[in-house]
Every structure is written in structure tokens, then in C-alpha cells.
Amino acid sequence: MNPLAAPSPGFCRDCLTGAAGLARCRACGSPRIASHPELSTLSIAHVDCDAFYASIEKRDDPSLRDKPLIIGGARRGVVSTACYIARIRGVRSAMPMFQALKLCPDAVVIRPNMEKYVAVGREIRERMLAMTPLVEPISIDEAFLDLTGTERLHGASPALQLARFARSIEKEVGITISVGLSFNKFLAKIASDQDKPRGYSVIGRAEAVSFLAPQKVGLIWGVGKAFEQKLAADGIRTIGQIQAMEEAELARRYGSMGLRLARLSHADDRRAVDPRHDAKSIGAETTFNTDIAALADLRPVLRHLCEKAAGRLKRANLAAHTVTLKLKTADFRLRTRARQLADPSRLADRIFRAAEELLAKEIDGTPFRLIGVSLSHFEDPALADPDDLLDPAAAKRAAAEAAIDKVRERFGKTALEHGITFRRDD
Structure with missing residues (x-):
């Protein structure tokens, strides 16, 4: 290194004061210094929340702070996510719960509270959009951001804006995030995984x-x-x-x-950060505590999942052309069966009828530990669910579903249920 060369741009990630060329911040003593020769010129970022579900649960219950925590189903379920204490023991997302508990028998297991997680994800997304309109969501807890040209608006480089953002999320939302900064999406995503949790990594053009x-x-x-x-x-x-x-x-x-x-x-990724990036599918699934083989027992669960998926479809203002049934056997073999609808739909009734036909063909005595339904190949909702001359009762069912939606919107999701779901075992 040339001793006469100017130190790389840098700042303290804790107090945000300048710290070019320093190992520790002179203002607060923190060793968390962001420094890189290209720090002031890079503007493509990937932001990823750290152990998102588990972090929220630990935020809301401080007694869990130093305990291994797994978010997921009961013993027959799978791991949705795990805190870093549990991850050190080998627990990973999508791992069968019985296996996770063998690795970490003292773990606290909490069922997912998706409504709470979605609310926190939405708050973080709104904070991202306050920095730049170019936010491309990848999932509930991660997104790409393009902060090109935002320096004058915020009075700081993209790098410093992201550090401010990370600090505000930690102090005001109560969870931590990791940031990857580079000149394209491919490298930004890699960077965000380099130093989790509370990471801030930079990959420049030169290296x-x-x-x-x-x-x-x-x-x-x-x-x-x-x-x-x-x-x-x-x-x-x-x-x-x-x-x-x-x-x-x-x-x-x-x-x-x-x-x-x-x-x-060769680090050549020309994909733009696209705020119009859409989900490829919308769905719902559940894992049983005890394997289920009978159609009579699977049918009410499937109806419930179709209603959940249709609700998400409606909230996204979409209609789907394809219904896919997902089944997992007791020995973890996966079956997927799909059906293309004649017209795009957003009705739980139509979705369920298609999924039920697929399910009936799979009933052969095999016990299943998981069932799910997903909707894909989205269309304009204006094209959805035209009148069916071959099924005059379809219009009445659609009207009934609309009425049920209004009741649930006002009084809650369980205010009114379809008769089929009464057999569902929650």
C-alpha cells in the first residue's frame, strides 16, 4: 500500500461520523467502520433482514433474547426460520422440525404469526421507498434498491444513506438488517450474505x-x-x-x-432494479401433526388453503390462470399437480374445485404430511371469472363469496366460514 495515498472513504456505522482510514471511530470508539475505495460511487444495494421472524419474536418477548428460537410448525412441521443461536447448532430453514429439535433440544418453538411479520415487512418497505422509488421486493424481508441520483435529495451518498437506514431499523423497528452494496444486483446480493447479522459489505468494480x-x-x-x-x-x-x-x-x-x-x-449483470417486479406465484400450505390419507379429511383443509390463497390474490389485485396442488408424503416425497383454468380466476370457489379434482386423483391410501395450493400465470383481474353458461350456479356462488369477503373484511377472517371448512382441524 502506498503510504502517501489518500485513505479510502469511510464512516462509522454506529454514529455515522467520518472515519476514513481508521480502525476505530474517534467519536464513539466503535470498530464497525465502513470503508472501501469505491464507497462513495456505488449505488445498487441488497437489504436482507436478519432471521426476520425470529428477530421479531425476540423483539416482542425479551425473555427469548439469549435462547435458541425456532419459528415453525409443531414437531411434525418444518422450520420457517431460526435465530442465529439455533443456526450455530445446525438448524436451517425448511428442515423437518424433529430433526431441528434433535440438533437443538432446548430450543423454544413458536408458530409463525404471518400477519405480524407482514406488518413489519410493510413498515420496512415504506422506509425503503422514502429513500428511493426504485425498490424491487424479493420477499417479505428482502429487496434490491437502486439509489442512483439520490445524493442531492438526501444530502448523503447511497452508502451513508444505507447506514442511516440500518441504524434506524435497529433503533426504531427493533430488528437488525444486513446490507450489501455494489454496482449490480448479483454482487449486491452476494455482499449482503458476507457478514450477517448486522452486516455491511461492499464489492467494488476493481476487485x-x-x-x-x-x-x-x-x-x-x-x-x-x-x-x-x-x-x-x-x-x-x-x-x-x-x-x-x-x-x-x-x-x-x-x-x-x-x-x-x-x-x-465476470461480474456482468445488466438486470435493472425493477419496482414492478411481481411474484411468480401466490399460495398457502400447511404441515400436519399427524399424516392424513383420507379425502374426507384433506378436503376441508384444502378448501381453507384455497380461501387463503384467493384472499392474497384479491389483495394483490390479480387473477390466476394456473392452480397447482402440492402434496408431501410421509417419507418427504413431493407431488405437484397443476391445472390450467379456462379463464383466469380470483374466486376461492373455482380455485378449490380445480384443486379438489387434482387431489381426488392422488388419493390412493398414501398418507400425506403436507398439502398446499399455489396460483400462478397472473392476468388482469378485469378478465377474471366470466359468466359460465355451463354452470348457472357459478354466478350465485361468486356473489356469495363476495358477500363473505365483505363480512370478513369488517368482522375478521373467522367471522364467517364455508361449510366445508367446519371439519378442518386447526
Whole structure:
């Protein structure tokens, strides 16, 4: 390092005072210094809440602060998320609960409270939008942000704005977030995973290719376990090996995915942060405490899930063309069956009828531990649910559903239930 070179721009993440070239903040003594040669020029960020569900529950119940906490179903369910104490013991999202409790038998288990989590997620999203209109949600607890051109509005660089944002979320919302800052979405997402929890990581243009070179190929967006194994079988295990290959050769071997490998391995990601980014599917599912095989027992649960999914569809002002049934057997084998509707729909009644037909074909004595329904291939709701000349009663059912929606909107979701769901065991 040249001793005469100017120190990299930097600031204290705790008190936000300037700290260029310092290991500790002179104002507050904190070692949490954000420093990087390109800190003042980067503007694409990925923000990810740390152990979101668990963090909210610990915020609301301080007695849980130092305890391992798992959010998920009962013993036969799966882990939705786990706090970092539980993660150190090996607990991971989507792990069967019985396995998680073997790894962490002293864990406190809490069922998810989605309404509470969605409310907190919405508050954080609104705070993001106060920084920039270019916010692309990825899930309830993470999003990409493009803060290009916001310096004059906020009187600070994007880097400093993000530090202010992280501090305000911690102090005013009561949970922590991790921030990744770079010059494109691919690297911003990687950066946000580098130093969790309470992370703040930067990947600049100058070091991007060299940073990627020693990383495993699975770090590349779109490379799942199966494709990573295929690449390994071909002798390709690191991103640096891909960097050394010709684009034409990668395309010949792996088609369009080969072209993606060529671009991303060289840190070339041209995707814009798109605030119009839409969910690809909307759905609901549940895991049973005891396996269920009978249609009579599965049917009311399916109706309830269809109502939940249809409600989410209506709130998103969407209509769906495809209904997909999801079943998981006692030995964790997954079955998915889909049906294309003649016209897009947003009615729980139509969705349930399609899903019920799919379910009936799967009833063969196999016990199921999970059932779910998802809706996809969205359309303009103005095109949804035209009159059905072959089913004159459909209009009456649609009117009844609209009336039920109004009652529930006013008096709560359980104020009125469909007769089929009375058999549902909550």
C-alpha cells in the first residue's frame, strides 16, 4: 500500500461520523467502520433482514433474547426460520422440525404469526421507498434498491444513506438488517450474505472478478445443486475456472445457462432494479401433526388453503390462470399437480374445485404430511371469472363469496366460514 495515498472513504456505522482510514471511530470508539475505495460511487444495494421472524419474536418477548428460537410448525412441521443461536447448532430453514429439535433440544418453538411479520415487512418497505422509488421486493424481508441520483435529495451518498437506514431499523423497528452494496444486483446480493447479522459489505468494480474467482460455482445466481453437480462432473468447481473458458464453449456445453455463467463469472449483470417486479406465484400450505390419507379429511383443509390463497390474490389485485396442488408424503416425497383454468380466476370457489379434482386423483391410501395450493400465470383481474353458461350456479356462488369477503373484511377472517371448512382441524 502506498503510504502517501489518500485513505479510502469511510464512516462509522454506529454514529455515522467520518472515519476514513481508521480502525476505530474517534467519536464513539466503535470498530464497525465502513470503508472501501469505491464507497462513495456505488449505488445498487441488497437489504436482507436478519432471521426476520425470529428477530421479531425476540423483539416482542425479551425473555427469548439469549435462547435458541425456532419459528415453525409443531414437531411434525418444518422450520420457517431460526435465530442465529439455533443456526450455530445446525438448524436451517425448511428442515423437518424433529430433526431441528434433535440438533437443538432446548430450543423454544413458536408458530409463525404471518400477519405480524407482514406488518413489519410493510413498515420496512415504506422506509425503503422514502429513500428511493426504485425498490424491487424479493420477499417479505428482502429487496434490491437502486439509489442512483439520490445524493442531492438526501444530502448523503447511497452508502451513508444505507447506514442511516440500518441504524434506524435497529433503533426504531427493533430488528437488525444486513446490507450489501455494489454496482449490480448479483454482487449486491452476494455482499449482503458476507457478514450477517448486522452486516455491511461492499464489492467494488476493481476487485469484483478477482473476488469471484476462488468462489464455488454454486454462488452464481441460477446454479442449483443439480447443476453444480453437473459442473463438478465436468471438472468445474470454481468461478475462476469458468472465467478461464470461452463464452462460445460454455454456450456449446450448457446452452443459455452457459451464457449466464460467462457473464456472471465476470461480474456482468445488466438486470435493472425493477419496482414492478411481481411474484411468480401466490399460495398457502400447511404441515400436519399427524399424516392424513383420507379425502374426507384433506378436503376441508384444502378448501381453507384455497380461501387463503384467493384472499392474497384479491389483495394483490390479480387473477390466476394456473392452480397447482402440492402434496408431501410421509417419507418427504413431493407431488405437484397443476391445472390450467379456462379463464383466469380470483374466486376461492373455482380455485378449490380445480384443486379438489387434482387431489381426488392422488388419493390412493398414501398418507400425506403436507398439502398446499399455489396460483400462478397472473392476468388482469378485469378478465377474471366470466359468466359460465355451463354452470348457472357459478354466478350465485361468486356473489356469495363476495358477500363473505365483505363480512370478513369488517368482522375478521373467522367471522364467517364455508361449510366445508367446519371439519378442518386447526
